[in-house]
Amino acid sequence: MKKIGVGVLGLGVGEQLARTFHAHDHCELLWVNDLDRAKSRRLSRELEAKEAENLEQILNDSRVDLVAVATYDDVHVDQVVPSLESGRHVFSEKPLCVNRKQLLAIKKAWEEQGGNAKLFSNLILRTAPIYRWLREAIQKGEFGELFAADGDYLYGRLHKIIDGWRGQRKDYSPMLGGGIHLIDLLLWFTEERPHSLFASGNNIATKSYDLGVEDFVVSTIEFDSGLIARVSSNLACVHTHQHVLRLFGTDKTFILDDCGSRIHETRKPDSEPRFLDLPSLPGSKGDLIPDFVNAIVTDQDTDHLTREVFDAMCVGLAVDESLKSGSKVEIEYI
Structure with a gap:
């Protein structure tokens, strides 16, 4: 079966997420990105992924099915929304965003995918x-x-x-x-x-x-x-x-x-x-990832989990x- 192509943004906690995706049998880590270019360069070489300059480069790769967002809290929305709008699944670090306007924008982008894009936050x-x-x-x-x-x-x-x-x-x-x-x-x-x-x-x-x-x-x-x-x-x-x-x-x-x-x-x-x-x-920090990936592979209905994230937010x-x-x-x- 085709592996799930993954891009990871932010390599603080995101480094652990990237390593978890890399080690998963159903995933292929394709891209990593961080403001610290030395860090992203080192990890890309170690995990045999490409170093992305930005989110756009990741989303322009048709092989990418899932975007993991582990950047600073206040910019999560800038990466979560475009990723959802492009039809990708999103696994975001907590918090999902930092204000109500952002939360509504994320909910709108998620709902517009009609259940085809899965969304969860790392409430580990x-x-x-x-x-x-x-x-x-x-x-x-x-x-x-x-x-x-x-x-x-x-x-x-x-x-x-x-x-x-x-x-x-x-x-x-x-x-x-x-x-x-x-x-x-x-x-x-x-x-x-x-x-x-x-x-x-x-x-x-x-x-x-x-x-x-x-x-x-x-x-x-x-x-x-x-x-x-x-x-x-x-x-x-x-x-x-x-x-x-x-x-x-x-x-x-x-x-x-x-x-x-x-x-x-x-x-x-x-x-x-x-x-x-x-x-x-x-x-x-990556312990929720196997269940998230399995839900994608088996096409499970995870809408209730996404709504639980919205409720906590x-x-x-x-x-x-x-x-x-x-x-x-x-x-x-x-």
Whole structure:
């Protein structure tokens, strides 16, 4: 069978994506592109792909079936939309885009393909074994009724904020850039869309650098079921990179932090939690790619997955809206 021709834009995280596509039996890595020409030249030679000067060169190659976008957050839309309009499948790094206008443009370009172009964003925590187990346990009812959740995205990489591209963008969104992972997990676990939220934040940890962005953002999110979730994105914390999650059900409590993942199954004061020996991180940044490629090869209907990306994005965008307005907002889905 014909292999899926792939072009990859952006070789930060995109390098891992390129290597995953290159190693996949059903794919042929044709093009790589990065602003750092030395990097794209090195990787193109190593993986036997061509070095593209721009997106147009990739789209002009009729062999290309799929475009992977791993460039800076604020330019994703400039590559996702033309790729979809040309009929290509798109696998984009998170966030899919950075504002509502861009999201609507992406949705329009995707819908105009009538289901022929598949679109997904690299919400990679879905592949971690602990979260797959947790989702199944929640859907089986093992936790009873969920009533509270806490999720903290502890970035812990201050140098990337100060010296990297994030700190150079005055409208950089900590929630879209990191907290979106935890928002997606909560929607994925519950199969429920929240209706409203309130967000606040500060830049105390980085104010001396005059970056112009909030480095800590927290949001209280309300669901129709009564579940209330608190999600934060903490870019400058004095901590190693970590995802912290606590889920409170009427029958069990789940906690994941730097002490590991564990379940509390009783309120008895002398009880010990049950620790779970399951990885909380994916094996690589490319772990969603095999399923995406398989969906293309077998022509699976993945529209529901794309709409899940849109839903998570709408929640993340509502966080930014609330942060700017200082008021509670109703979440507008597209």
